[in-house]
Amino acid sequence: MMYILMSFIMIMMICILLMLLSYIISNKKIMSREKMSPFECGFNPFNYSRMPFSLHFFMISILFLIFDIEIIIIIPLIITINQMNMFIWLISIFMIISILMIGLIHEWINGILEWSL
Template sequence: MKILTTTLIMVMIINLVFLLTTMISKKTKTSREKNSPFECGFSPLSSSRKPFSIQFFLMATIFLIFDIEISIILPMASTKMLSMEEWLISSTITIIILLMGLIMEWKTNMLEWSK
């Protein structure tokens, strides 16, 4: 019986607090604009599906690959596992492989912004 009365009192207190907050709150009118999600300055009234440029995606991927390559090569110089000659050889091979891929993309016209 004690658990039932305690539960009933808790439910009453929760409902009372809920009613008080709805009465005290400043938000009185709801509108479609205020209830719609707002993200990054885009209007929610327009279409959410926009065409995506594949060329932009390719350029971003190339940037990401070279960015990751730099973040891999630079810490290798500070480790004591490699000598300076080994670091120079491994970083040169890595850069040559990446540049060969970039040249291949350039030759196949993958880097064209407009077609």
């Protein structure tokens, strides 16, 4: 019991020491209007609120969501590699990756990935 208590006290001391060290080392600056204002997706909160939104931001976010869902689909397949037939596993991985690659090539051809202002 004493060993656990001493370990807990040591961990707490290390945590407090690290927090104090980071507070001392951190580069504190005087807060300006820009730092104190909220930041929403590149918009200035003090401008007109009905500014047109660039569809390019929307398309990039959809692209991110698609590849994020791809990770959710592929990770369980990697975990089940030993439990499935290898041929069926390879076909399913190939189908998922080929669908994603076809979508990526389609977006590339349509110029969604080109960032021009």
